[in-house]
Amino acid sequence: MAKIEFRNVTKAFDKNVVIKDLNLEIEDGSFTVLVGPSGCGKTTLLRMIAGIGPQTSGQVLIDGVDVSNVPPGKRKVAMVFQNYAIYPTMTVKENIEFGLKNNKVPKEQREKLINETASKVGLTEYLNRKPSQLSGGQRQRVALARAMVKNPSVFLMDEPLSNLDAKLRVQMRVELIELHNKLKTTFVYVTHDQVEAMSMADTIVLMNEGKIQQKASPEVMYKDPDNLFAARFIGSPPMNVCNLDHKGNKFGFRPERVDITDEYVNDTAFIMEGVVVTREMLGHETIYSVRNEEGITVTVKRLDDKWRMDQKVFVSVKDIKDIYFFGKDGQRIRENDNDYAYCINQLRGVKNEEN
Amino acid sequence: MYGVSQNIKNTANIILKILVVAIFAFPFLWVISVSLQTDAEVNTFPATIIPKTPQFNNYVRAWQAGPFLTYFKNSVVIIVAIITIQMLIMIPAAYAFAMYDFKLKNILFSLVLIAFMVPTQVTFVPVYLMMGEWGLLRTLWPQILPFMTNAFGIFLLRQYFMQVPEELIEAARLDNASELKIVYKLMIPMAKPALATIILFSFVSHWNEYFWPLIMTNTTDVRPLTVGIAALKSTEGFVNWNTIMAGNMFLIAPILIVYVFCSRFIIKAFSYSGIK
Ligand SMILES: Nc1ncnc2c1ncn2[C@@H]1O[C@H](COP(=O)(O)OP(=O)(O)O)[C@@H](O)[C@H]1O
Ligand SMILES: [Mg+2]
Numbered sequence: 268m269a270k271i272e273f274r275n276v277t278k279a280f281d282k283n284v285v286i287k288d289l290n291l292e293i294e295d296g297s298f299t300v301l302v303g304p305s306g307c308g309k310t311t312l313l314r315m316i317a318g319i320g321p322q323t324s325g326q327v328l329i330d331g332v333d334v335s336n337v338p339p340g341k342r343k344v345a346m347v348f349q350n351y352a353i354y355p356t357m358t359v360k361e362n363i364e365f366g367l368k369n370n371k372v373p374k375e376q377r378e379k380l381i382n383e384t385a386s387k388v389g390l391t392e393y394l395n396r397k398p399s400q401l402s403g404g405q406r407q408r409v410a411l412a413r414a415m416v417k418n419p420s421v422f423l424m425d426e427p428l429s430n431l432d433a434k435l436r437v438q439m440r441v442e443l444i445e446l447h448n449k450l451k452t453t454f455v456y457v458t459h460d461q462v463e464a465m466s467m468a469d470t471i472v473l474m475n476e477g478k479i480q481q482k483a484s485p486e487v488m489y490k491d492p493d494n495l496f497a498a499r500f501i502g503s504p505p506m507n508v509c510n511l512d513h514k515g516n517k518f519g520f521r522p523e524r525v526d527i528t529d530e531y532v533n534d535t536a537f538i539m540e541g542v543v544v545t546r547e548m549l550g551h552e553t554i555y556s557v558r559n560e561e562g563i564t565v566t567v568k569r570l571d572d573k574w575r576m577d578q579k580v581f582v583s584v585k586d587i588k589d590i591y592f593f594g595k596d597g598q599r600i601r602e603n604d605n606d607y608a609y610c611i612n613q614l615r616g617v618k619n620e621e622n
Numbered sequence: 623m624y625g626v627s628q629n630i631k632n633t634a635n636i637i638l639k640i641l642v643v644a645i646f647a648f649p650f651l652w653v654i655s656v657s658l659q660t661d662a663e664v665n666t667f668p669a670t671i672i673p674k675t676p677q678f679n680n681y682v683r684a685w686q687a688g689p690f691l692t693y694f695k696n697s698v699v700i701i702v703a704i705i706t707i708q709m710l711i712m713i714p715a716a717y718a719f720a721m722y723d724f725k726l727k728n729i730l731f732s733l734v735l736i737a738f739m740v741p742t743q744v745t746f747v748p749v750y751l752m753m754g755e756w757g758l759l760r761t762l763w764p765q766i767l768p769f770m771t772n773a774f775g776i777f778l779l780r781q782y783f784m785q786v787p788e789e790l791i792e793a794a795r796l797d798n799a800s801e802l803k804i805v806y807k808l809m810i811p812m813a814k815p816a817l818a819t820i821i822l823f824s825f826v827s828h829w830n831e832y833f834w835p836l837i838m839t840n841t842t843d844v845r846p847l848t849v850g851i852a853a854l855k856s857t858e859g860f861v862n863w864n865t866i867m868a869g870n871m872f873l874i875a876p877i878l879i880v881y882v883f884c885s886r887f888i889i890k891a892f893s894y895s896g897i898k
Binding site (some may be wrong): 312317319338339340341344345346348349350352353356357365366369370375415562 | 754775787789790792793795796798799800803809810811812
């Protein structure tokens with residue numbers, strides 16, 4: 268069990284400042300997912316917690332204690348690396364045992380722990396194999412077992428599923444969620460995949476260019492994004508974003524909140540006439556793009572697949588609550604903000620212009 | 623058509639390989655052959671390739687022609703000491719050069735490379751004087767101390783260590799492994815092919831060393847096999863090739879044993895590297 272805190276943390280590689288003045292709290296026992304585009308500093312953040320890539324300035328605290336001078340092996344932290352980092356010359360068993368031996372765990376207890384962990388992750392039959400004789404999924408399990416067996420208070424995982432095929436990935440996702448429910452320790456999980464973040468996290472920390480964009484539960488992240496970046500990053504296909512005025516204010520709405528009709532509909536928050544330009548049938552749902560004469564394209568996700576290419580349609584958003592406004596700086600303008608009334612007015616203007 | 627030309631190719635290939643093996647193996651087989659021949663047979667013309675009456679008398683004669691047990695012991699002590707000390711110095715040095723950043727790292731590494739390029743012939747006079755000053759000329763140390771470090775080995779091993787993914791070492795640090803443990807539990811097993819290569823090279827070059835021990839030693843009790851075997855020529859008065867070749871076999875046999883041992887290691891160790 269452990270709570271992790273970053274206080275005014277800065278990280279630079281030579282002169283290249285990757286993370287600047289970052290503050291973050293990761294709650295004890297949470298399944299926190301760090302998500303963001305590749306190169307945004309997720310791994311860098313994780314390595315600071317582990318102590319293998321220390322911060323340039325600021326403090327990292329585990330359970331309220333500044334760990335800046337605590338070596339990686341003494342932090343009660345286990346990490347699953349992106350490429351697993353399994354010791355290639357050791358057998359599966361030796362891989363799992365290495366940390367225990369270094370921590371001077373007595374032999375009988377080691378055997379017991381190894382057997383327990385191996386059966387938990389389904390490696391019992393492979394204990395005497397070398398990593399080169401294992402499949403990708405099995406190697407991934409070795410990395411997981413090696414972390415689990417130490418009974419750490421923090422689990423760090425750096426895109427642990429990115430090298431697995433799609434099917435195995437979905438299966439491992441479920442297993443990791445179950446593992447967290449069982450262990451109840453703090454999990455910090457890194458991914459660039461928002462679907463993975465949404466499905467696994469109880470708290471999502473969204474990052475971009477070394478800055479935290481938003482920290483919230485998946486529901487809040489989806490329903491109430493703080494800014495344009497969060498709104499666009501979470502959700503698939505991403506949110507439609509259009510210009511609200513000529514000053515750089517914008518409004519957006521999710522593809523799954525858009526209706527398609529062949530006639531004009533009254534009393535909508537937003538409506539636009541256009542032509543279906545693409546149509547992707549994904550099985551139970553279909554994704555359309557509808558483009559108007561000005562070249563504005565709206566993506567629509569629908570359960571029905573009756574709309575055809577080149578068909579003339581109206582796309583509309585009924586409820587004003589499904590429309591999100593963003594200021595020039597990309598920050599969200601919410602209902603109780605001063606500019607909200609202006610935005611509503613502008614939106615009416617947009618709608619009137621359209622007709 | 624295709625089958626036929628393929629066949630010709632294969633046959634040519636095999637013949638070529640046999641030819642190459644023969645060229646390399648012939649001198650060696652010739653040494654064995656001569657070492658088994660009688661005095662009369664050695665001097666017949668044309669020379670016989672397969673001994674008519676193979677016998678081991680020459681080996682006994684060679685062994686008794688000088689204090690060969692002492693020579694052999696000296697050679698073994700020298701080679702074991704050299705390789706052990708080299709390992710103790712080379713592995714930490716290579717690890718430090720590969721993994722750490724420290725002051726003057728590049729300058730120090732350049733010094734290692736320069737040492738690698740200096741021929742021993744340039745250094746023997748000052749080394750001899752130094753050993754004399756230290757009173758070591760009647761010991762085996764003059765044949766060991768100058769070879770304590772192996773610049774080629776440091777270079778090769780450093781290259782090898784640098785290829786080890788950073789994450790592996792970080793994973794070991796997270797597993798609470800000390801630096802020493804990282805070196806001997808992780809780095810050394812992974813560097814086995816490099817180490818086997820280095821040991822083999824080091825063994826062959828120091829086991830066969832002739833010039834250096836010849837000038838560094840004045841008494842038989844500190845001489846190695848190479849010098850002893852060369853002395854066979856003069857002790858017999860006239861050149862007895864079969865005895866000399868038998869003496870040479872004392873020198874060659876250990877090399878073969880070490881080679882077989884190391885090459886097996888090299889192959890085994892390479893099978894690890896099939897993993898990302
Ligand atoms: N060892 C390093 N040396 C120099 N720059 C680095 C190093 N590691 C990461 N960076 C830089 O820091 C930034 C963040 O990297 P990283 O944390 O690995 O991103 P992510 O894991 O989110 O993809 C990148 O721009 C990357 O180029
Ligand atoms: Mg990364």
